[in-house]
Amino acid sequence: MIRRIAFNLFAWTIVLAVAFPLFWMVLTSLKPQFELFRRPPTFLPETWTVEHYWTLLSSTKFLTYFKNSVILSTTTTLVVVAIATIGAYSLVRFRYRGRESLAFLVLFTYLLPSVVLIIPLYLMLVQLGLSNSILSLVIAYTTFALPYALWLLRSFMAGIPEDLESAALVDGASRLGAFRDVILPQLLPGIISTALFTFILSWNEYLYALVLVNSDSARPLTTGVMNMLVSSFNIEWSLLMAASVMMSVPLIIVFAFLQSYLTRGFGAGGVKG
Amino acid sequence: MAEVVFKDIVKSFGSFTAVHGLNLTIAEGEFVSLLGPSGCGKTTTLRMLAGLDFPTSGSISIGNRVVNDVAPGERDIAMVFQSYALYPHMTVYDNIAYPLKKRGVRKADRAPMVQKTADLLQLTELLRRKPRQLSGGQQQRVALGRALVRDPKVFLLDEPLSNLDAKLRGYMRVELVELHRRLGRTMVYVTHDQLEAMTMSDRIAVMEGGKLQQFAPPNEVYREPANRFVAGFIGTPAMNLIDGTLANEAGAWRFASPGITLTCPPLTDDAVSGPACLGVRPEDVLLGEGPIRGQVQVVEQTGHENIVVVKIADGIRLTGRAGADHVWRPGETIQCAVDVSKAHVFAAGPSGQRLNRPLTKDQPRLAKEGA
Missing domain, CATH: 2.40.50.140 (Nucleic acid-binding proteins)
Structure with a gap:
């Protein structure tokens, strides 16, 4: 009993420590500017206000950045998941020379720090005439999200019994038909985890966005907000906090929507032995 | 005609040869067991017949048609897997209807066919359930139903009973024999259990080390084993x-x-x-x-x-x-x-040939003898 209480206390301490900055972010974004620097600081705002949100939406480019981020993250996720699913299928189901080395080579690219890759990548994109566009970021993000996604999906794919696919083939399905009817539904939890991972990664990415894009029309939220609110002389704390809250909302929504799929429908029980 | 013929079949995986020059003719309507210990090449042989593996050389024909290059779905076969391989996200109904759907049977025509199969296998109550909600024996019957629903030329069964408990296994053995008698279809049954092979088959193909050791009716395999391996493998x-x-x-x-x-x-x-x-x-x-x-x-x-x-x-x-x-x-x-x-x-040797002449019925019984 005492052990349980101690354990709960411990767990809650960690949860609160992790969650406190988030609470503080929300509270700060709802305080008027003059209350921010008061000593001692107030915990709950004395006057509640949403003026920072309104300012962001009405008189800054926040919505443009937001739109860019949504397009960027969604496209990257779709591209990465599509390629990784097909790639993982190939790595798991087909036997060909160099299959294992290929898989390790892919992982190896993931081990290189982005800073090393960013200059050559930038030069390549400039030469392709793609610099300063959302597409350039989609390509850049794919290079680092794909290897991990491939490995993640590969392990999910390896967990799907080959007999299921064989059964579908004998039952008259084509390879593609078996993939669609049997493999994809089984892979769904894996695909969703991978999609979630890729989406969060591209939503929060900063370094590539900073180097590869410097026009406001293509900037995503991360660099856009920093560029807009953080200057050498001043940081707009209230607006920054409001922007941070609004940046977190899509992730929370996506997560809340998909996490039920993550645990649902794991293909247990179809195959015995 | 649904005669199955393996002609000079060789199957290699890299440097490992799983099947060495197999020649086997299974007659129409016959129940044949491929029997042997693990790794003897029996499952590989069955998978080649199903079209899931391809022979390195040799030819396989089903009903006078060479099927080496025919896709599994076009061979007019049905297969029951050891793992049952039921589609976990589909209901029992959809599992059984899947082969019909893939062969373009219209939705309205599927229902009575699935119903008939379900009745035959006493699955009617379970049609709306998902595979994971079924017991092992029920899953086994669904797997069988998926094979039966389409009335294929040849049934392939890959150790279908090995995951059942002993009592259910004995029951299903009888059911399968009864089913074979009723359908009169060619059945190829892979097993490592000699009791299953002996009790169910018209003929048994005993395999070891990728080679066919003997192909004969159960009684003959028991009474006239072709070599030392068969002699030692059959009988408890x-x-x-x-x-x-x-x-x-x-x-x-x-x-x-x-x-x-x-x-x-x-x-x-x-x-x-x-x-x-x-x-x-x-x-x-x-x-x-x-x-x-x-x-x-x-x-x-x-x-x-x-x-x-x-x-x-x-x-x-x-x-x-x-x-x-x-x-x-x-x-x-x-x-x-x-x-x-x-x-x-x-x-001499682990698979030494039998040297005595076949025992015939009219052969005089020799006196008991010893040292």
């Missing part, structure tokens, strides 16, 4: 295999090993003097009297009979069957004999 308790030497004495072949000397049954022309192996079924060992002297080592009681293991000499033991009312005690000295008329002689 296993046949006594005793290494010794063969010598020709004035036209009669004599077999000798420590503790046993006897005149062999008629041998073929392949017999040569030298090392050989004597094979005697436990039921052909006569306990209680005879020239062979030994010591009872172990008595296994099965209820209706006792299995008695007798030590004849160092490293040489004879297993015999005795009625349940015979009480032998371990350590007791015992006399026994071998029914030579039913004994076999094999050439």
Whole structure:
């Protein structure tokens, strides 16, 4: 009993420590500017206000950045998941020379720090005439999200019994038909985890966005907000906090929507032995 | 016509050869078991027939049509997998209807066909359930239903009973035989369980090391094993295999090993003097009297009979069957004999050929003999 209480206390301490900055972010974004620097600081705002949100939406480019981020993250996720699913299928189901080395080579690219890759990548994109566009970021993000996604999906794919696919083939399905009817539904939890991972990664990415894009029309939220609110002389704390809250909302929504799929429908029980 | 013919089939995985030059003809409507220990090539053979693996060389035909390059779905076969391979995200109904759907049967036509199959296998109550909500035996019946619904030319069954408990397995054996009799379709059944093969098959193809050892009806495989491997693999308790030497004495072949000397049954022309192996079924060992002297080592009681293991000499033991009312005690000295008329002689080596002539019905029973 005492052990349980101690354990709960411990767990809650960690949860609160992790969650406190988030609470503080929300509270700060709802305080008027003059209350921010008061000593001692107030915990709950004395006057509640949403003026920072309104300012962001009405008189800054926040919505443009937001739109860019949504397009960027969604496209990257779709591209990465599509390629990784097909790639993982190939790595798991087909036997060909160099299959294992290929898989390790892919992982190896993931081990290189982005800073090393960013200059050559930038030069390549400039030469392709793609610099300063959302597409350039989609390509850049794919290079680092794909290897991990491939490995993640590969392990999910390896967990799907080959007999299921064989059964579908004998039952008259084509390879593609078996993939669609049997493999994809089984892979769904894996695909969703991978999609979630890729989406969060591209939503929060900063370094590539900073180097590869410097026009406001293509900037995503991360660099856009920093560029807009953080200057050498001043940081707009209230607006920054409001922007941070609004940046977190899509992730929370996506997560809340998909996490039920993550645990649902794991293909247990179809195959015995 | 749904005759299945394997012609000179070789299957290699890299440097490993799983099947060596298999020749096998399965007649229309026949129930054939591919029987052998793990890794003997039986499942590979079945997968090649299904089109899931491709032979390295040789040809496979189903009903006079060479199917080497035909996709699994176009071979008009159905397969039951050891793991059942039910589609976990589909209901029992959808599982059974899937092969129909893939062959373009209209939705309205599917329903009565699925219903009929479900009735046959007593699955009607379960049609709306998902596979994970079913017991092992029920899953097995769904897998069978998925194969039956389409009335294919050939049924392939890959150890379908091995995941069931012993009682259910016995029940399903009878069901499958009954099903085969009713449908009259060609069935190819892979198993490592000799009891299943013996009880269900019209003919058994015994495989070992990727090679066909014998292809014959169950009785013949039991009574006339082609070689030492088949002799040792078929039968529980296993046949006594005793290494010794063969010598020709004035036209009669004599077999000798420590503790046993006897005149062999008629041998073929392949017999040569030298090392050989004597094979005697436990039921052909006569306990209680005879020239062979030994010591009872172990008595296994099965209820209706006792299995008695007798030590004849160092490293040489004879297993015999005795009625349940015979009480032998371990350590007791015992006399026994071998029914030579039913004994076999094999050439030396783990898969030495049988050297004695087939036992025919009218062959006179030879006298009991021993050392």
